[in-house]
Amino acid sequence: MKDCIGTVISNEFLSDRYYKVRLKCEEIATTIKPGQFVMFKCSDGNDPLLRRPFSVYRYFPEEGEIEFAYLLKGRGTELMTRLKEGDQVKILGPLGNSFEINESTKGIGVLGRGVGIASVAILAENAAKEGIYSVAILSGRNKGSVIGKEFLNSAGCDVFGITDEEGTSTLENIESILVPKIESGLIQQLYSCGSNRMGRLVKELSNKYNLDSYISFEEHMACGFGVCKGCTCKTKDGYKTVCHDGPIFRIQEVDLE
Amino acid sequence: MKPNTQVKIRNIIMKNPVMPASGTFGIEMKDLVDFNKLGAMLPKSITYKAKDGNPPKRVIETPSGMLNAVGIQNKGIHHFIEHEIGEFEKFSSPLIISISGYSTEEFIEMVKLLHERKGVAGIELNISCPNLAVGGESFGMDPVATYDIVRAVRRHTDKAIIAKLTPNVGDVTLIAKAAEEGGADSVSLINTVTAMAIDIKTRKPILGNITGGLSGPAIKPLAVRMVWEVANTVTIPVIGVGGIMNASDAIEFIIAGATAIQVGTANFVNPSIMEDIILGIEKYMVDYKVNSIEELCKSIITGNSTNTCN
Numbered sequence: 001m002k003d004c005i006g007t008v009i010s011n012e013f014l015s016d017r018y019y020k021v022r023l024k025c026e027e028i029a030t031t032i033k034p035g036q037f038v039m040f041k042c043s044d045g046n047d048p049l050l051r052r053p054f055s056v057y058r059y060f061p062e063e064g065e066i067e068f069a070y071l072l073k074g075r076g077t078e079l080m081t082r083l084k085e086g087d088q089v090k091i092l093g094p095l096g097n098s099f100e101i102n103e104s105t106k107g108i109g110v111l112g113r114g115v116g117i118a119s120v121a122i123l124a125e126n127a128a129k130e131g132i133y134s135v136a137i138l139s140g141r142n143k144g145s146v147i148g149k150e151f152l153n154s155a156g157c158d159v160f161g162i163t164d165e166e167g168t169s170t171l172e173n174i175e176s177i178l179v180p181k182i183e184s185g186l187i188q189q190l191y192s193c194g195s196n197r198m199g200r201l202v203k204e205l206s207n208k209y210n211l212d213s214y215i216s217f218e219e220h221m222a223c224g225f226g227v228c229k230g231c232t233c234k235t236k237d238g239y240k241t242v243c244h245d246g247p248i249f250r251i252q253e254v255d256l257e
Numbered sequence: 258m259k260p261n262t263q264v265k266i267r268n269i270i271m272k273n274p275v276m277p278a279s280g281t282f283g284i285e286m287k288d289l290v291d292f293n294k295l296g297a298m299l300p301k302s303i304t305y306k307a308k309d310g311n312p313p314k315r316v317i318e319t320p321s322g323m324l325n326a327v328g329i330q331n332k333g334i335h336h337f338i339e340h341e342i343g344e345f346e347k348f349s350s351p352l353i354i355s356i357s358g359y360s361t362e363e364f365i366e367m368v369k370l371l372h373e374r375k376g377v378a379g380i381e382l383n384i385s386c387p388n389l390a391v392g393g394e395s396f397g398m399d400p401v402a403t404y405d406i407v408r409a410v411r412r413h414t415d416k417a418i419i420a421k422l423t424p425n426v427g428d429v430t431l432i433a434k435a436a437e438e439g440g441a442d443s444v445s446l447i448n449t450v451t452a453m454a455i456d457i458k459t460r461k462p463i464l465g466n467i468t469g470g471l472s473g474p475a476i477k478p479l480a481v482r483m484v485w486e487v488a489n490t491v492t493i494p495v496i497g498v499g500g501i502m503n504a505s506d507a508i509e510f511i512i513a514g515a516t517a518i519q520v521g522t523a524n525f526v527n528p529s530i531m532e533d534i535i536l537g538i539e540k541y542m543v544d545y546k547v548n549s550i551e552e553l554c555k556s557i558i559t560g561n562s563t564n565t566c567n
Contacts, residue, residue, distance in 0.1 A: 001287055001289065002288070002289075003289060003527070003528065003529060046321040046473070046474045046502065047320060047321050048318060049318055049321055049322065049323060049474070049522070049526060050318050050323060050525060050526060051471055051525075051526060057347060087311045087395060090527075092289075092528070102332070173324060182295045190447055219313075220314065220316060220317060220318070221316070221527040222316045222323055222325070222522075223281075223511045223524070223528075225285050225286065225289075225528070226283065226285040226524075226562055227281065227282065227283040227285050227286060227301070227524070227525070228280065228281065228316065228325070228327065229301075229310060229315070230315045230316030231313075231315070231316070232310065232313050232315060232330075233313070234313075238309050239310055239313075244285065
């Protein structure tokens with residue numbers, strides 16, 4: 001964990017309300033792991049005051065570059081959309097734990113919804129590149145909010161874009177994609193981010209088929225490094241911090257109500 | 258020449274007036290800020306028994322500030338002494354432990370335990386928590402309760418005792434005076450300002466605890482005023498806290514009457530900020546030819562203006 005300066009390489013509109021910023025920041029690009037995040041200072045002043053957490057969307061250690069996908073939501077992200085090439089931003093990281101794939105695992109199912117896709121896409125991409133069968137179920141309210149389809153396709157993932165608009169984002173549909181792959185032994189682990197509803201399905205399937213599955217949480221944070229105890233989730237062992245104990249938790253350990 | 262930034266609170270000699278505010282500093286920050294450079298270290302408040310803390314949401318951002326209702330999530334003083342305190346004692350800066358209790362007995366038991374500990378230089382009493390024995394009003398909201406609690410713990414230690422005062426009172430100087438008379442070596446103020454926020458879509462309070470404490474730059478002018486009032490009332494050193502984001506803010510508190518200052522919310526935004534503030538104070542002292550913090554403390558020039566209605 002280090003407080004670094006990143007230089008903006010590009011900052012582009014993706015689709016719907018989604019944007020992507022690419023930074024040059026060797027220290028973080030060479031140390032961050034899938035699932036980890038940084039605390040991003042969106043402006044110099046006191047408004048917004050706190051940094052914003054962003055999971056790594058993609059990283060390029062050789063170039064020393066790192067990408068964050070973000071959803072235009074409030075004042076902090078509105079200021080982020082104004083970043084231009086050459087601007088410098090403070091980023092603290094890498095923070096939190098990372099996704100792990102068990103050695104015996106032959107295939108994984110990765111489920112992301114909305115901006116939650118930004119947290120899990122890299123896991124699907126890396127797995128596919130390492131020759132692990134990787135199903136990516138990308139859910140959004142419309143086609144524009146399903147990000148990452150192209151690069152996950154070219155990485156060799158089995159990609160399913162599902163939307164509310166088309167009526168394909170139902171739990172029944174997700175189940176019909178996953179269950180045959182689980183039953184035929186293609187998938188041994190599931191990873192989810194961005195929807196508690198989807199998380200509950202992952203939990204249910206993991207219980208039924210004895211899968212070692214994980215969920216990544218998104219929470220409002222003040223510090224990002226475990227001191228303020230502000231971002232908590234309920235677990236079997238009481239409240240845990242999303243930033244420091246997580247953001248990734250074994251799905252059976254957490255309360256998703 | 259490097260200016261003399263040393264300050265003293267009872268027998269605690271601080272090499273500079275900068276320390277963290279409780280709840281905003283932890284061992285997790287040891288790679289981000291040099292603990293040995295701080296005037297003092299002050300980890301998060303500890304309670305007698307372990308506390309789960311409040312249900313989420315616990316923090317939200319508000320204009321130039323943040324609201325929190327964490328609820329002092331901690332593993333209790335015995336766990337703290339066995340497993341955590343040693344990590345802080347490895348550093349050379351004086352260690353001040355913030356404690357919070359729900360009864361006089363809890364405060365006394367904690368002070369006794371900390372008194373035995375060589376590595377502890379001082380104890381800050383977080384008296385903003387409800388006193389369950391008297392129906393839940395916090396000790397710090399009543400001058401008599403404040404006097405009694407400080408006097409009760411004073412008997413059990415000669416280590417420095419700092420009473421942390423809540424701003425959620427009519428006249429903070431009465432509480433400060435009561436703490437001084439009870440035997441406090443210093444008062445720190447202000448704790449967070451009780452506040453709330455509502456989600457207009459759901460009409461529900463945003464914080465799980467309904468109300469929380471406001472901190473950050475939004476409360477700084479309120480804190481400066483209260484520090485100034487208290488510094489005019491008591492003779493013990495005052496520790497200023499509330500929305501300090503940089504050296505200028507810290508210097509403002511010192512001029513108002515603070516001997517030392519605490520940095521809170523700013524640690525979340527910039528975990529190395531205390532080092533910057535220390536350097537900024539030194540630079541100011543050189544630029545303005547100030548020889549010591551003592552010389553700067555309470556150096557406010559009010560002239561002939563009278564303090565009447567605004």
